[in-house]
Amino acid sequence: MSIRAVDEAPLNKFHRKLTWACAGGPFLDGYLLSIIGVALVGMSSELNLTTGDESLIGAAALVGIFVGGLFFGAVTDKLGREAMYTIDLAVLVAGSVLSVFATETWQFVVLRFVLGMAIGADYPIATSLLAEWVPNKHRGRLLGILILAWYIGAAAAYVVGYVLAEMWGTGSWRWMLASGAVLSAVILLMRIGTPESPLWLVNKGRTADAQKAIKKALDRTIPVEELLAASAAEQSVEQSRFRDLFQGTYLRRTLFCGLFYMCQITPMFALYTFGPTILGSFGLGEGNAGNLGSALISVVFVLGCIPALRLVDKVGRRPVIVWSFALMVIPLVVLGGGTALPIAVVITCFCAYALFSGGPTVLEWTYPNELFPTSIRATAGGVATSISRIGAAAGTYLLPISLDRLGIGTTMLIGAGITAVGWLVSFAWAEETRGRTLAETSALPGSERPASAGEEDRGSLRESGHSLRESGLGRS
Incomplete structure (x- = not known):
C-alpha cells in the first residue's frame, strides 16, 4: 500500500489527537496575547509602569x-516537524514561568519577545505537521479548526482574568501569568510522542523511518520499495529553498498567502478594539466586566468560523475566500456612518462581519500548507505569518491614532478599503485546492502530466522544477 493510504485514510484517534495537540499553539497565542492585556491593569499600578512601558x-x-515565523519555519523544514513541535512548547513553558517572577520592564519585554518567537514558530511547525498527516478530504476543515483555537484561547484568557480579578483584585496579575505556564505545560504533554511527518522523512530520504511512523500512527504497513522509489524521486530533483518563495509562481503564491492573511486580520484587530465600545452601550465595557465583554467578542468570531469549516471542503477554497472578502466589505462600509448609526445597526454589522470573516480566517493556514512543496512548506507558512503580523502590529498601533484624529466612521472605511484589497488579491490569485493531494496542490502550473495506467498501478506522480516529485503520495 502506498502513502496514498495516508491521504485517503479514515479519520481515527490519531488524527483527532494530533489536531487537538496542534491547536494548542494557536490557543496559547490567543491566551497569552490576551491575558497580558488583563494582567497589565494590576502590573501598571504595582510596578508603576508608564504608558510607554x-x-x-x-x-x-x-x-x-514576526521573527519566529520568519526564521523558524525554515529551521523546521531543515530539522523536521517533530523536534521543533515540542521544543517551541518547552520555550513557552519556561518563558511563562519566568514572567511570573519578573519585576522590571525590560524583563517583561524580553520574555514577551521570546514567547512571541515561540508562538510564531509554532504556526508553521504545527500546521505543516497536521497538513502532512490528515486525509485530503478533511484537510481544509482540520486546518481551519486550528484558527478557532485562537479565539477560544482569547476568550478563555478574559474569563480567567475576570475570575481572578473578582477573587483577588488587580493584585492577582502574577496568577494570571502563571495560568499561561500551566496551560503551556499541559499542551506540551499532549504533544510528546507524536511521530514525524512521513512526507518530510521521505523528502529527506529516511524511508525506513517513514514506514515506522505510518505504522505507529495508522497501523498500516507500507512496502519499503514504494517509499524508496518516492525517496529516489525526491532526491532526483532540486530541492526548493527559501529564496524560491520570492521567484516565479512561488512569489505569487507567497504574496497571495501573506497579503490576504494581512488584509483579514488588520480590520479584525480594529473591530476587536471597537467591540468593547459597542458592548459599553449595554454596560459591559467598564471595569472588570469589560473582560467578559471581550470574551463575548471572541465567541462571536468563533461562530463565524463554524460554517466556513464545512464549506471549504464542500464547495472549495476559492469561492469561500472570494465571496467572504466581498461580503466582509459591506458591514464595514455601513459602519462608516460612525456614531450616528443606531446601536442595533452597529451590532448587526459587527455580527455580519464576524460571520463573513470566517472564510479567510479558516484558510489562513490551509493555503500556505497546500501551495508549497514539502521542502519549503513550513518556511512558506512562517513567511505568511510574518507578513500578516505587519498588519496586526500596524493596526494595533495606528487604530487609537485613527480613532482620535479621523473618527470611528473614517476608521471603519479604511478597514473596508483594506478588506477590498484582500478581495482583489483573492480574486486574482486564489487557487482551488479542494480534494487534491499536497503533491498536486503544490505543483507548479504545467509541471504535471496525466499518469498512464502502468504509472497509476505504481502510484507514481511526476512533478518538475521546484515542486515535489513523489511516488505513491498522490491519488491514482
Whole structure:
C-alpha cells in the first residue's frame, strides 16, 4: 500500500489527537496575547509602569511572532516537524514561568519577545505537521479548526482574568501569568510522542523511518520499495529553498498567502478594539466586566468560523475566500456612518462581519500548507505569518491614532478599503485546492502530466522544477 493510504485514510484517534495537540499553539497565542492585556491593569499600578512601558510590553510579543515565523519555519523544514513541535512548547513553558517572577520592564519585554518567537514558530511547525498527516478530504476543515483555537484561547484568557480579578483584585496579575505556564505545560504533554511527518522523512530520504511512523500512527504497513522509489524521486530533483518563495509562481503564491492573511486580520484587530465600545452601550465595557465583554467578542468570531469549516471542503477554497472578502466589505462600509448609526445597526454589522470573516480566517493556514512543496512548506507558512503580523502590529498601533484624529466612521472605511484589497488579491490569485493531494496542490502550473495506467498501478506522480516529485503520495 502506498502513502496514498495516508491521504485517503479514515479519520481515527490519531488524527483527532494530533489536531487537538496542534491547536494548542494557536490557543496559547490567543491566551497569552490576551491575558497580558488583563494582567497589565494590576502590573501598571504595582510596578508603576508608564504608558510607554505598557506599549513595549504589549508590542514585544507581536514583534517576536514576526521573527519566529520568519526564521523558524525554515529551521523546521531543515530539522523536521517533530523536534521543533515540542521544543517551541518547552520555550513557552519556561518563558511563562519566568514572567511570573519578573519585576522590571525590560524583563517583561524580553520574555514577551521570546514567547512571541515561540508562538510564531509554532504556526508553521504545527500546521505543516497536521497538513502532512490528515486525509485530503478533511484537510481544509482540520486546518481551519486550528484558527478557532485562537479565539477560544482569547476568550478563555478574559474569563480567567475576570475570575481572578473578582477573587483577588488587580493584585492577582502574577496568577494570571502563571495560568499561561500551566496551560503551556499541559499542551506540551499532549504533544510528546507524536511521530514525524512521513512526507518530510521521505523528502529527506529516511524511508525506513517513514514506514515506522505510518505504522505507529495508522497501523498500516507500507512496502519499503514504494517509499524508496518516492525517496529516489525526491532526491532526483532540486530541492526548493527559501529564496524560491520570492521567484516565479512561488512569489505569487507567497504574496497571495501573506497579503490576504494581512488584509483579514488588520480590520479584525480594529473591530476587536471597537467591540468593547459597542458592548459599553449595554454596560459591559467598564471595569472588570469589560473582560467578559471581550470574551463575548471572541465567541462571536468563533461562530463565524463554524460554517466556513464545512464549506471549504464542500464547495472549495476559492469561492469561500472570494465571496467572504466581498461580503466582509459591506458591514464595514455601513459602519462608516460612525456614531450616528443606531446601536442595533452597529451590532448587526459587527455580527455580519464576524460571520463573513470566517472564510479567510479558516484558510489562513490551509493555503500556505497546500501551495508549497514539502521542502519549503513550513518556511512558506512562517513567511505568511510574518507578513500578516505587519498588519496586526500596524493596526494595533495606528487604530487609537485613527480613532482620535479621523473618527470611528473614517476608521471603519479604511478597514473596508483594506478588506477590498484582500478581495482583489483573492480574486486574482486564489487557487482551488479542494480534494487534491499536497503533491498536486503544490505543483507548479504545467509541471504535471496525466499518469498512464502502468504509472497509476505504481502510484507514481511526476512533478518538475521546484515542486515535489513523489511516488505513491498522490491519488491514482
